Amino acid sequence: MKAIINGKIILENCVLKDYVLLYDNEIIDLIKKDEFKMFNDVEEVIDAKNNFVSPGFIDLHIHGSGGSDTMDATLDALNNISKSIVKNGVTSFLPTTMTMPKKDIVRAFESIKDAMKRNLEGAKIQGVHMEGPFISKKNKGAQNEKYIIKPDYEFIKSYLDILKIITLAPEEDENLEFIKKMKRHKNIRLSIGHTSATFEVALEAIDEGVSYVTHTFNAMTGLHHRNPGVIGAVFSRDIYCELIADTIHVHKGFFQAFIDINKKDRVVLVTDSMRAGCMKCGKYELGGQKVIVDNKSARLEDGTLAGSILKLNEAIKNIRDNTDYKLNEIVNMASLNQARAIGIDNKLGSIRKGKIADLTIFDKDINIIKTIVNGEIAYEVKTW
Template identity: 45%
Template structure:
């Protein structure tokens, strides 16, 4: 057994002082410090006054450290997983790009294999399929040559792997595809889309319940044409991804989204590409050249191409930009994403019986230690 002492434990609703977190592979108990009587077999971890939180969950990340989900290198996903604990992430959804369909299916096969493997880092919970079912008008950094109409046949061999599908619901009727995804317990997300308000509402009514990197790769909110953003704000159950690097979304809109949707319906994502954790330079994303400079990743055309941020950095910046309490803030990187992809029964909060996915960080969000299923996978 292990026990974390001298930590400030962040639950879903409060910060606990003078408590001890006891765990093995799962959370055992949270007890008063003066009542804690460790046995001889206990490993004691001194948090030294730092915060102890549930591990961060990134449901939209393409890569980091020079590796990408679409890499045909079978070791790439394991290397991404090994790097993520240093930024507090204990589980994630490797996210695909719009490329030739067999290439996407090959990536899903690798994700399936990596999901089953017992690695020494963050846990792969499945895949986020971002494309190829997108709008050419709002393709962003996706390759329009491979954009296509949704076809359930494309993905029916990978229902055990896919957790989220991003699509543009406008044009030909996509509602049958949405409904079949929902029947397979796959979250359908609107993104890279030119949908108007009515089309977005119809997609939500059909079973879509999520928005991919809200505000980005979609029409702006307009007082006469509310679009996807207006429909998401008008539909309480819909969750909204948010990239917080102050490049993708202005702090004013970050605050507005949190005020209107709340921390139980906003999910921080990194949308990170392979240059994350690396220096400025030339990289690629989905087969397209990307220039990374001063914290921004862009195609030669100037289009933003994912990000180089991390959930650690996003959480630190969101604390600066908003008035969220720490438990509210941490929910946006833990319990809310866990609920969205159906794993809140085992992940997302420090509750008895849940997986001991734990992140210890300082007041400036520097990661001190990370545990996955009770195993130490990172120490600063």
């Protein structure tokens, strides 16, 4: 048994002080500080030094980091992403594919399936977010138009066991047949994204089974009072909405209203990070296209945003600094909401007895000090 002492423990509904967190590979209990002296079988004690103890973060939309990309389709690349993002407090993630030739997407699927059977050195893989090729050419964003295709069940049916989220443009799904067919696969979220759908089509798609939104506002029809578009449909229903809170993809002044409208238990903070995440500025690649990265953003040569270089702990800080939401509520937007969205909240997403001990410790500025995966330290600041 191990213990974390002197920490401000972030639970779903509050922040606990003067409690001790007991764990091994799972969370054993939370006890009052003055009761801890009765335990004689604690093997390791971590002094949190009055910093925050949080559930590990979960990134449901990430292409790459640390110089590697999901579409590299190798175990080494996925392991490198895993090691890179655990430094940001991330303990689980969905490697996210791009619109590329079918054979390349299949190779990525196979590499992810293999990696899920192994012990990576950092964050764990929980499945796949398939972003493209079932999207709109009009709102392709940084996806490669050459490889865009109609939604195709035959393409994905061999990978239903690892798919967690599929992004698609419903207007490209004739009679919404793909969406209707996917209804029986309750473990997979259909997400509207990279779409030029009208308000009416988007609303019908949501009512037929779409229950998630890929990087809300970006690469989709916006809100207008006489033409509500995808955003109008999303605001009219109760579904999970991704938010890239880097202050570039969405203006920081709208964070508060966005969360107010969508409800705090439906907002999913994501990074949409590409391989330049945690790397130096320079020229990189995403989906076979050249990307120019400065210290704030990643863009194609024509200026189109190409994912981000956001870290998930930075997203939490940006929401905290620009809204009136409590820290535990914001942490839920980076952990519990994600776990619920992909059906793993019985074991991950919050600090609760019996859940897996995926934890992170951070300071008042949301700088990560330690990250614990399956009860073992996967990252720690050396000088701390």
